[in-house]
Amino acid sequence: MQLDAKTLDTLAWLSRLDIPAEEEEALSSSIAEMLTFFQQLSALDTEGVEPTAHIAPLENVLREDEPFSERLDRDLLLSGTESEDGLITLPKVVG
Amino acid sequence: MAKYESVIGLEVHIELRTKTKIFCDCPADHGGDPNTRCCPVCMGMPGTLPVLNKRVVEFASRAGMMLNCEIAHFSKMDRKNYFYPDLPKAYQISQLDHPLCEHGYIDINVNGEEKRIGITRIHIEEDAGKLVHTDGGSGADCNRCGVPLIEIVSEPDIRTAAQARAYLERLRELIRWVGVSDCQMETGSMRCDVNLSIRPVGDTNLYTRTEIKNLNSFKHIVAAIDAEKARQIDETEAGRALVQETRRYDPEKDKTYSMRVKENANDYRYFPDPDLVPIILTDEDHARFRAMIPDLPEERLAKYVNELKLPEATAKSLCEEPVLANLFSAAAEQVQQPKLLANLMLADSDAVSIPAEIWTELTNLCAANKINRSAPAKLLEAYRETGKDISALVQELGLEQVQDTGLLNSVADEVIAANPKAVADYKAGKEAAIKALMGQIMKRTKGAANPQEATALLKEKLAKL
Ligand SMILES: [Zn+2]
Numbered sequence: 001m002q003l004d005a006k007t008l009d010t011l012a013w014l015s016r017l018d019i020p021a022e023e024e025e026a027l028s029s030s031i032a033e034m035l036t037f038f039q040q041l042s043a044l045d046t047e048g049v050e051p052t053a054h055i056a057p058l059e060n061v062l063r064e065d066e067p068f069s070e071r072l073d074r075d076l077l078l079s080g081t082e083s084e085d086g087l088i089t090l091p092k093v094v095g
Numbered sequence: 096m097a098k099y100e101s102v103i104g105l106e107v108h109i110e111l112r113t114k115t116k117i118f119c120d121c122p123a124d125h126g127g128d129p130n131t132r133c134c135p136v137c138m139g140m141p142g143t144l145p146v147l148n149k150r151v152v153e154f155a156s157r158a159g160m161m162l163n164c165e166i167a168h169f170s171k172m173d174r175k176n177y178f179y180p181d182l183p184k185a186y187q188i189s190q191l192d193h194p195l196c197e198h199g200y201i202d203i204n205v206n207g208e209e210k211r212i213g214i215t216r217i218h219i220e221e222d223a224g225k226l227v228h229t230d231g232g233s234g235a236d237c238n239r240c241g242v243p244l245i246e247i248v249s250e251p252d253i254r255t256a257a258q259a260r261a262y263l264e265r266l267r268e269l270i271r272w273v274g275v276s277d278c279q280m281e282t283g284s285m286r287c288d289v290n291l292s293i294r295p296v297g298d299t300n301l302y303t304r305t306e307i308k309n310l311n312s313f314k315h316i317v318a319a320i321d322a323e324k325a326r327q328i329d330e331t332e333a334g335r336a337l338v339q340e341t342r343r344y345d346p347e348k349d350k351t352y353s354m355r356v357k358e359n360a361n362d363y364r365y366f367p368d369p370d371l372v373p374i375i376l377t378d379e380d381h382a383r384f385r386a387m388i389p390d391l392p393e394e395r396l397a398k399y400v401n402e403l404k405l406p407e408a409t410a411k412s413l414c415e416e417p418v419l420a421n422l423f424s425a426a427a428e429q430v431q432q433p434k435l436l437a438n439l440m441l442a443d444s445d446a447v448s449i450p451a452e453i454w455t456e457l458t459n460l461c462a463a464n465k466i467n468r469s470a471p472a473k474l475l476e477a478y479r480e481t482g483k484d485i486s487a488l489v490q491e492l493g494l495e496q497v498q499d500t501g502l503l504n505s506v507a508d509e510v511i512a513a514n515p516k517a518v519a520d521y522k523a524g525k526e527a528a529i530k531a532l533m534g535q536i537m538k539r540t541k542g543a544a545n546p547q548e549a550t551a552l553l554k555e556k557l558a559k560l
Contacts, residue, residue: 014362016178053171053193058372065113065150068120074130077138086129087227087234090180 001036003028099293099331101324102301103253107266108244109276110222110284111154116241117221118145118188118371123243125282129227129236137221137241139184144370147172151243152195152374154275155219156384158245159196161273162214162266166381170195172219172371175363180235181224189246191365194218195374201269203261212262213250220244251290251301256320260313263287272392272417280312287316292337293327303337307344307351319344323351395420403433413437418447426454432462439471453478456485464545470494495543503536503544507552510535511560521557529553 008028012019019027074086082089116123119136136143156166173191199214222242227234247266253259267278267285278285292304307323310316322344330337342351389395392414399410413420423440427433429452436458440446446454457474460466466474466489477488489495510532511518520528529550536549 010362014176014178014364053367053373054369054371056372059375061146061372062149062152063120063146065115065148066120067115067122071121071131072134074128077133077135078130083130084231084234086131087236088130090226090233090235092232 001032001039003032003035098296099324099328100254100296101320101327102251102292102294102304103255103259103320104251104290105247105249105253105259105262106288106290107247107249107263108286108288109158109247109270109278111151111158111243111245112274112276113148113150113154113243115148117148117151117219117243118241121241123241125284127238129234130238133237133240138237139182139240145188145368147371147374148243151219152376153384153387154243155195155217155245156376156381157273157387158247158270158275159199159217160384160388161269162196162199162201162217162247164196164199164214164217166376166384167193167195167197167374168376169193170374170376172368172374173365174368175220175365177363179223180233181226181240183224183235183237183240187221187223188368188371189220190218201262201265203258203265205255205257205261210252210258212252212258215248215250217245217247220246251292256317259289259320260317263313263316268392272389274389274417274421283311286311289316289320289323291320291323291327293324293331303339305337305339305351306341308341308354310344315344315346318346318349319351322349326351389417389421392417392420395424399433399437403427405434405437409434409437409441412441416447422447422451422454425451426458429455430458430462432458435462442472443475449475449478453485460485460489465489466494467542467545469542493541493543503540503549503552506536506539506544507549507556510539511553511556518557518560522560529557 005024005028008019008024008031011031078086078088110123113123115121116137119134121132121134121137136145159166170190170193172188174186175189175191176186178185194216196217197215199217201212201214203210203212222239222244224235224237224240227236249262253262270276271278276284280286287310289307289310290304291307292302294300294302305323305327307319310319323342327337338353341354343354344351390398396410396414399405399413400407403410405413413423419440423437426440427436430436436454439458439461440454443449457471461471470489470492473492473494474485474488477483477492478485481488483491514532514535517528517531521532532553533546533550536544536553537546
């Protein structure tokens with residue numbers, strides 16, 4: 001399986017990754033290898049098999065529409081991130 | 096110049112009025128300081144698991160039934176992957192190939208012309224957060240992350256801005272009526288994107304369409320449709336190819352402009368969400384939701400006017416607010432005078448906060464002349480404060496209308512004896528003098544006497560003098 005430069009470029013853009021030019025080739029062949037590995041699945045005969053939405057034999061795991069009375073403190077919630085006036089600080093991504 | 100028609104499809108997002116968010120128990124209503132209505136689940140922190148809110152399934156199904164959709168027996172949640180900082184998980188949980196509702200329609204009427212607009216699908220999904228831009232940069236507020244939405248996608252059956260408006264108005268009316276959202280464009284609980292292409296009249300093909308996003312009023316939607324149709328005609332006539340893209344409408348310039356995003360590279364890479372299991376709805380579930388679907392608003396209005404004999408204006412006022420109409424219908428079952436009930440309810444600024452049985456009791460007390468006409472307002476105020484029984488409050492506040500003719504009789508005798516001047520004036524032909532006597536009766540009974548009865552009794556007694 002081959003991975004062309006354009007596909008790699010698209011994947012990098014979707015993941016917001018900057019891939020240095022010297023790493024492109026190694027990365028391409030590495031991803032191609034993984035795809036080849038997964039391609040083995042296509043060898044299976046799935047004729048007449050219903051598409052599976054979930055691997056666990058479960059359905060309707062639902063909760064009641066009731067608010068939880070104790071809220072997590074905002075300082076605790078935001079402790080792992082940079083914030084100002086309660087807002088999560090973001091890198092400039094818009095505009 | 097060839098004559099063109101526009102081909103329009105609408106995507107409408109509506110917030111469901113649940114207490115909690117779609118996948119966690121954070122409150123779903125508007126307001127709150129930034130990041131005070133969120134938790135590790137809706138903020139997409141590693142190791143958390145979403146659990147679907149039962150009421151979201153119920154509300155979305157009810158919305159679907161109100162819009163004549165088929166409700167799925169099998170439905171599932173999918174991840175829609177895209178990068179934007181208001182979406183902490185970098186994917187939105189939505190539905191791709193098994194939406195909860197499909198194949199519905201809305202009938203509209205524009206200038207006497209009936210038209211049916213198809214509804215392709217309705218799916219459930221989570222809202223994103225909000226970006227706040229300040230001088231120092233951008234900040235994210237996750238309070239809206241995970242608020243439940245339904246997205247209602249129409250068929251490209253709409254041809255004019257007037258039809259689009261009629262569709263949206265009817266959609267809003269029906270969703271409000273079925274009680275799952277307040278559908279307010281101003282607060283963002285209803286939002287609309289427009290897909291539009293043009294074609295020569297008579298042609299049945301579909302051509303390159305553009306999507307106009309973030310329209311926040313019916314007025315802007317109508318104006319944006321006209322502006323975009325005009326632009327597409329100009330481009331086509333000038334021989335320039337149209338590009339499939341997302342555009343925005345600028346109301347000041349009355350023009351749409353391209354958002355110039357890298358459309359071609361966008362790829363949502365949908366896949367089934369492994370954190371959420373399928374939703375299976377049985378025929379019994381469908382029947383349970385079906386039982387919650389009200390009659391149509393116009394049927395209700397007709398019933399109020401024709402069966403309950405309400406004046407049309409009164410009936411319309413009730414039907415404007417679905418919660419109020421439903422409360423009225425419930426209370427009206429037990430009253431003899433629905434018009435009196437309607438008037439009492441409409442006179443109160445917050446009628447929906449009072450239970451139906453209280454309205455019934457109040458109306459029946461009024462109808463039987465057991466309390467005077469000014470009593471309901473006092474009783475409602477006292478009920479709001481104390482929550483006590485209406486009958487207990489009537490006694491406590493001394494609001495009973497005096498029915499005891501023996502008591503009224505003796506009070507009238509006392510008043511006549513105590514006011515010889517007024518009696519003499521009346522006998523001399525000054526009919527207005529009776530008012531002074533009436534005033535005395537009301538004073539001695541603390542306003543509890545029935546004025547008509549008291550006047551009649553006084554006249555009878557004075558005539559005998
Ligand atoms: Zn949450």
